[in-house]
Amino acid sequence: MKKVLLFCTLLAVAAARPGHEHDDVPTSQKQHDLNFMLWKIYEVNHDPHMLELEDTFDPQGANAHYNDDGHAAKILMDELNSGRLLEQKHWFSLFNTRQRTEALMLYDVLEHSTDWATFVGNAAYFRKRMNEGEFCYALYAAVVHSDLTRHVVLPPLYEVTPHMFTNAEVIEEAYRAKMTQKVTKIESKFTGSRKNPEQRIAYFGEDIGMNTHHVTWHLEFPFWWNDDHEGYHLDRKGENFFWVHHQLTVRFDAERISNYLAPVHELQWQEEIYEGFAPHTMYKYGGYFPSRPDHIQFSDVQGVANVRDMIIIEQRIRDAIAHGYVTGAHGEIIDIMNEHGIDVLGDLIESSLYSPNPEYYGALHNTAHVMLGRQGDPEGKFANPPGVLEHFETATRDPTFFRLHKYMDNIFKEHKDSLPSYTKEELTFTGVHIENLCVRGNLETYFEDFEYSLINAVDDTVEIPDVAISTVIPRLNHREFSFIVDVDNDQDHDVLATVRIFAWPHADNNGVEFTFDEGRWNAIELDKFWTFLHPGHNHIERRGADSSVTVPDVPSFRFLMERAEQALKDHVELDLDEYVSALGMPNRFLLPKGSRRGLSFDLVVAITDGAADAAVEDLHTNTKFNHYGYHGQYPDKRPHGYPLDRHVEDDRIFEELPNFKHVTVKVYHNPHY
Structure with missing residues (x-):
């Protein structure tokens, strides 16, 4: 991992x-x-x-x-x-x-x-x-x-810890199955009811693979990390914090549009929290996760922070963006009007121990999670345990998680929009022309049943042995497909190229088309990889299953136990390299759900100069995990989201680039697959 x-x-x-x-x-x-x-x-x-x-x-x-x-x-x-x-x-x-x-x-x-x-x-x-x-x-x-x-x-x-991921009524049924010694497969449903519009996209926030991705990222890049204590530095940690949550937010919006809902609105400290949330989950020990009613105003949380404090911290951060610099803990000026400024802001907003001045800029993200998680009992009157937003495993179950991160994402956008736009000269990859971009196979999603074990959810007794207890829940998947890119290299030698593929919804839930600049900020990163372009014509076919931004779902506990025991018995080396990382989104989540009639998406590919982009050598020899890291270094010198990370004044700058291609595709959802 x-x-x-x-x-x-x-x-x-x-x-x-x-x-x-x-x-x-x-x-x-x-x-x-x-x-x-x-x-x-x-x-x-x-x-x-x-x-x-x-x-x-x-x-x-x-x-x-x-x-x-x-x-x-x-x-x-x-x-x-x-x-x-x-x-x-x-x-x-x-x-x-x-x-x-x-x-x-x-x-x-x-x-x-x-x-x-x-x-x-x-x-x-x-x-x-x-x-x-x-x-x-x-x-x-x-x-x-x-x-x-x-x-x-x-x-x-x-x-x-199944309690963190499974509805309480399913856990209760699992206990009954254990007591009666009955092999049981229990059907799980998502939180809420059809009276709640947010129920339409519960499959996203409550997907256990996506939850695993979120908690794993925070394990890999914990806010408590101390370089002096640990002995090494987490490269571009602040920028990674921005990007991983930005991608969760834009993916959530794409799922909302797929289900005829508007993109999520940002949370505001002085406005009401529109959506309540009833988690329907419980701690193994400590009671139920607390609920929050609809239409409540933010209250001060005793022992955590006042709403006024959060507004002041936010304003200090926005002032720093407006001024173009952050003030360090000792009064030093830290310039953020450059491609590394996003890294400084990410550390500051989270706030991790990398923050240059936590006393002044606070911990907007971490404190906001606790503030929002405790709005059901802000004064501690009922001694409730922590809410779902106070655990990375459960935070995305609450749709307001995405409102909270849209709020922070918009702060990051203020900074990104303050930077100068890329020029045509900066974006051009001389001698490289994209002739064609298309998709082989149908972009079609469907729901499948996924089963996982609940044996660890129930208590052991000496008198009663284990019995197979599991739950089945629907999860999103898609049919196999490939990206096809035909490229001409006019130079007389091989050139290393970075292939960057993005997509964004073509229009909002009302059918209003996004401008190029609106779309590029909502772009979902689908893949990034390095390849050599030979002189003349190059035909590139890249399977969706090989995307560098996704990983396979973590194998079951039983699978890991059986594989380990068999390897010990046979005295052979255990090979589980396919599952060494749970950081990416599950590959089955690569595509948004789409719709029955087909939801239009803008699909774009940018091929940039790999020799100028690459931070390490021989990237083309290890194409599977280039996006996540290679030999201990982040492989790409460019900012996350490049070249779509900055404001676009005129979309013709991109549309006329020979190394950029823009087409429209449709993602279909098949409810009867």
Whole structure:
């Protein structure tokens, strides 16, 4: 889950990472151990070796090896022995400062372990003694970032902690099935009813693959990341924060238009929150996720922030954009009127520890999530647990998540629109002419049933064995298709080219056509890859399944367990490289839903100079994951969304470019596929 990175480079350079001692434990054994660490995290460990380690491993003993001299282990053991850690069987939220601190104490211990025996020994020891939510988060973050777990695949969170992803009525039925020992397959429905127009696009916000993408991005690029502590830098983290949420927002709008709804309106602190939300989900321990009624005004949240504070922070950020610079913590002037300004703003708006001045510019994104999540009980009168917006796993279930991010996206747009537009000379790739752009195959979507296990949702008892319990829920998919691009290279030698493919809805829900400038800001990135263009004619065919912005869905927990056990039994290397990243959108989500009659989309391809674009060499030799990262570096020097990321004064600048092609296609939805 870390080797391939979404919209970024997670690792600055491999040499900058903390070193590890030689570790020759096979991946199959590591996968086996990880599986049992996360299998039924609220119950006793089901692996005999793990059970032994729980009581025999000493985090501060002679057999524990660290690259920080055991400093992190000492801190955590002191907290544990003093009884200061959160109790087990209690909700956990990353936005709770103390709970996050405790989870990161364990993360530090695991991350500083220099061999697998120490890593797994600590995991087993603290699994028994720490809060389950804190343990789960720390283990996931450590597996993402540790060199020891480079080829290990994390089980899907929706099967590790099903309560976060599954409606409460389904969980209750799962308990009945366990008690009656009845093999059961339960039908899941999306939250809400047909009286709620937002129900039409619930399949997007509640899709467990999309939820996995969102939480995985925040694991790869956590706001708590400290370079001095971790030993390396997360390249272009602020820009990646902007881009991943921008893409979620424009995709959400495309789904709304596919379902005859208007693009989502941004949230405003001084306006009412139009849509309420009833999550229909519950914590494993801690009660139900709180609801929010329709048509309420933002209230101050006790112990978090006042509405006035959020307005002031927003204004400071907008002032910085208007002035073209950010004021650093020591009064220094940081110029943002350039292609790197978006990176500064992303760090500032989130706010991560990379923010140049968090005391002045605050943490607009993180605080807003908590503010919105607690509007059902802002004074804490009813002692509700955190709302869905206070968990990255559940945040997109609430449609207001997208209103919140449209609000922040529009702030980013202010900055992008303040930059000078690209000129025709800057955009031209000399000697390259696109002759044709089309699609092979039908752009057709459909819903399919997806089944996942609920075994980890129900409690164990000595008297009652496990029984197969699962749930089935519809999810969006599409038929296979390919992009066809015919290109002429007039030069007498091969040239490296970057192929960038985007699409946006041709018109809004009222049939009003978007201008080119409106469309390009709403463009969905469909693919980006590098290829050599030979002299003369080049015929490029690129399958949608090979898109660099998407990944396969995470395999099931049972699949990972069976593959690991078989590899151990056969003494062969475990190969799960296909699933090393869960960062991208699921490939089946590459296309918006479209409509029965066919929804028109503007499809564009821009072919730019790969030699000028490339930040690393030999990009064409690794075409699958170029967009996510390559050998520890973000491969593209250009900004995310290039060349559509800046304001377009006159669309003829693009339409007359020989290396740009613009056509209209239709995406059909087949309800009877």
